Amino acid sequence: MSGAKAVREDRLWQRHADMAKLGGTPKGGVNRQALSREDSQARKLLASWAEARGFAVFTDAIGNLFVRREGQDADAPPVASGSHMDSQPTGGRFDGMYGVLAAFEALEALEDAGIKTRRPVIAVAWTNEEGSRFQPGAMGSAVFAGHYKLDDMLLVEDWNGVVLKDALAETLRAAPAPMRDGDPGFALGGYVEAHIEQGPRLESERTTIGVVTGIQGSRRFIVQAMGEEAHAGTTPRANRKDAFAAATRIAAAMYEATADADDTLRFTIGRVDVQPGSPNTVPGKASFTIDMRHPSNDVLEAHEKTLRDIVASRAAPCQAKIDRVTAVAPTDFDPKVIDLVRAKADALALSNMDMPSGAGHDAMHIARLCPAGMIFVPCERGVSHNEAENATPADLAAGARVLVAVLEELANR
């Protein structure tokens, strides 16, 4: 039996259902933010499944969780597959979790089919991909790849002042796993990540498999406007330094400036904080986050300049500043991995199309270390980062079949 044939749609679907209970919301989504109690529960569950199959489990200093199926050459750099188990505050059941469970299904399918591979095969759950609680996102894979420094990340605080180091220690206490010594990161022979598309293209083109060619670049910013608190009833407009009025002028100009004709630039203000937040006090401070993405680094650069000009010109009589929090350049995946994904989908008679990824993924960091690629499957109406996120058992299993076929070949190279 081939590894692809050994993939079990029912088992993979049931694992999604089991995981969706951890942080499950009344609307059918999940709230399983990075290094929360729910994240611990997911780690424990994955580790228990791994141990039941006799796979080795270990973690590293940023909390990435690895499940290893041994190869004939234990010293050969393993091939890896995975994604993340943390979610948005009102996230879906499939974003990230599918990539982890598809990788684990691949390990089980190889095991069930009695297939030996030269290289070990690893399923990995990267820490804090979403970046909704601790910024920046894709943190675990970025530390693994050496893009961010471990020590810097351990000191990051969430919006409530909780330090990542403490949240991580608590998470690992609740879901213990053997710790790999030293800084995160080790040699890999290849990496393939499965993920729901999080966009509408596969569904609208009635295609099962997205052969992902690369990931658009992204930049994140924080804009802060500083004014002066004042009484809402007595302070004339001429005397006001209203920080939210300034933030509104800035945001309105930014929405206008980022409305490109071909609708390729992605511009999002996702988090807004206005202080002191009293209905009858003129706001003294207002801040908001910007998430901006485009496949071309030049376009991102030009728009960053525009955003900076807007902040400088629209703030008066308040002060305002814009700080770049992260910049991730566009990623091009390895042509050989792209070709392999397409070839395996064809061999399994699964409809497929080449496409770039609109979202960032852990694969963008791991692609710096080894030949890497991604496999997309459709999600309903393209809805993601939403409790209504959905996918079909058949599509999820199809993606896992392509994945196991690709991993098997990479693990024997």
Added chain:
Amino acid sequence: MSGAKAVREDRLWQRHADMAKLGGTPKGGVNRQALSREDSQARKLLASWAEARGFAVFTDAIGNLFVRREGQDADAPPVASGSHMDSQPTGGRFDGMYGVLAAFEALEALEDAGIKTRRPVIAVAWTNEEGSRFQPGAMGSAVFAGHYKLDDMLLVEDWNGVVLKDALAETLRAAPAPMRDGDPGFALGGYVEAHIEQGPRLESERTTIGVVTGIQGSRRFIVQAMGEEAHAGTTPRANRKDAFAAATRIAAAMYEATADADDTLRFTIGRVDVQPGSPNTVPGKASFTIDMRHPSNDVLEAHEKTLRDIVASRAAPCQAKIDRVTAVAPTDFDPKVIDLVRAKADALALSNMDMPSGAGHDAMHIARLCPAGMIFVPCERGVSHNEAENATPADLAAGARVLVAVLEELANR
């Protein structure tokens, strides 16, 4: 000795310093929100001072706190003076607290001068004037005056879901006082409230006493925009229903529409809430509060219509609605009380000017029950609802002298 002469500037100033420790902030302001632990502490302190002077203390079902100095005719409706002890989250030491301490100073001055009055004189601390934690504000005085129903107010929740009834019970447990039976409210022979101006006019005109002629009307609203959460990296602009983008369009249009030529309309967006508040998720919901004030009810009415038109026309592709939370009509104070305040300021050789109040005060509700008026004293640069709020001991004492003179005369009518 007259009551005015018995006012002690040092005592009044010290009481402000003592109260400023309760909820004191590093920047010298206070955070003593309604029915908080700090509010309890202030109640306890005021009651302890009252008991030390032999004044009766009691409370009512909405938590208004009364200190009563007996009159010769115990059955005559008392005259009252007071304000509030709760503050904005980043408030100052004088807003509200001055009116309570000036009224208490008036009681002490009458006592020290051995003055007997026909009517009892009451100093009162009204519950929750600020409305920054529990809306609507001026709640205690409004319930006392029958403008809001007690039962409705007891069910109000703060932004964290704490029910007012529970916060009130906790506050009264921590600062017990004899409870007056029945619904709040009893007959009054007159009411005069002292307050810092919270605006720049007295200071800029080098005038000590503001003879307050009335209070501008105010209306509060909540605007809510409903969109759809979506992934910030993958969702094209054409497919987005971005609730914060809609809120920005609405807010920008409102700021523009409320920029009246004579700068009399007060328009403030003070609290903003964007959900789910993740940097890489398109917001599904955005809401903000509006506080709008003007001396003319017709102007308020016309602008409310404009706000409604803006919400209806700018929300697409989101849905949006605007709800009016409160409407308080402009207040005209009693001409006889206004004349009395002016006459007593003149008699004390204190510079004075007639002026309307830009801010709302508890006096606007009590003016429905009995002849009422207000006394303003200057505050530094007109700054209020701000930790930097400041006033001079001499001005505070001057206002208290006018107050005791006015109360003495009203209490003998």
